[in-house]
Amino acid sequence: MKIRLTSLLTFTQPYPLSRSEAVVEPIHQALSEKSLLPSEHLMDLGYVTAGHLVSSQENYEVELIGPVRSDPSWQTKHHPKFASSNFQIDWEKQVAICPRGHTSQTWSEKTDKKGQSVINIRFSQSNCGVCASRSRCTRAKTEPRGLTIHTQKEHTALQNRREVQNTPQFLKTYNQRAGIEGTISQGVRRSALRQSRYLGLAKTHLQHIFMAAGLNLCRLDAWLNGVPLATTRYSRFMTLKPKTS
Ligand code: SF4
Structure with a gap:
């Protein structure tokens, strides 16, 4: 199960x-x-x-x-064909192949600012320097195109998730988060959840437990008395928006 x-x-x-x-x-x-x-x-x-x-x-x-x-790069926004997801990666040979079919020149494993292992890939000056797509692929004045990607398992997991995360099946499962978001919202509005009244994690944790117990009692009371669930609330600005049929 x-x-x-x-x-x-x-x-x-x-x-x-x-x-x-x-x-x-x-x-x-x-x-x-x-x-x-x-x-x-x-x-x-x-x-x-x-x-x-x-x-x-x-x-x-x-x-x-x-x-x-999503990939925040300017290529993804303006020239998606040249986004890093459109470079083929050959993990065994440790090379990348760009959308114009050229093979990368260097492949080096490094650690980024967050302490995570990443791979820096660089293409050759001889290919990028004369490439007709250069302005859509890189903003470097003279340097060739570079790529920074995750290690193989992480790169694959990331690409797979980006592919499925907008499918109806994924969204249907993910929509179950609406329940906890409603609970958090109730905690913020009824119990000032965002602010701790005490110093220290131990007391704050105890405060959260009391809040959760209190919210459970409120919900039990609402359920026993047939209080309907709240509908989605909109800001005043949003309510001014013309309704579309
Ligand atoms: S600029 Fe370099 S990496 Fe980009 S498409 Fe051209 S040859 Fe390939």
């Missing part, structure tokens, strides 16, 4: 990853220690990285379900 988990947690320790990215491993570690690991974990956009897609599966047998960020 598949067990799904939806979560939105905060963590205050400094990490080289962004704060939301950095909580994924501690969440899974904590769940593992309590034998509460789910088989699927629905996470928000800011939490899912290529590294997490691989490490969650390998270390905890947890499938992360959530969208990854």
Whole structure:
């Protein structure tokens, strides 16, 4: 039986990853220690990285379900044919082949600012210098095109996720996050969840437990008294928008 988990947690320790990215491993570690690991974990956009897609599966047998960020490069926006996803990667030979069919010249493994292993690829000056597509492929004045990609497992996981994350089937599964988003919203509006009234993680954690217990009682009361679920709320600005049929 598949067990799904939806979560939105905060963590205050400094990490080289962004704060939301950095909580994924501690969440899974904590769940593992309590034998509460789910088989699927629905996470928000800011939490899912290529590294997490691989490490969650390998270390905890947890499938992360959530969208990854789209490629932010200017090529993706203006000349998608020259985005890094359109370069073929030959992992065995350690070369990339560009959309014009040229093979890369150098391939070097490095560590990026976040401490993650990446691969820097560079094409040759002799090909890029005279390429008719140069202005659509690189903005470097004289240098050839360079690429930075994840290691093989992460690169593959990232590409696969980008391909499926807008399909109806994926969205149907991911829509189950709506439940936890509603819960967080209720916590923020009814219990001022965003602010801790105490100093220190231990007291803040206790505050969160009391809040959760209180919200459960509110929900039980609403359910017993037949209070209908709230509908989606829109800002005043949004309500001015003309309705389309
Ligand atoms: S600029 Fe270089 S990498 Fe880009 S398409 Fe031309 S030859 Fe290939």
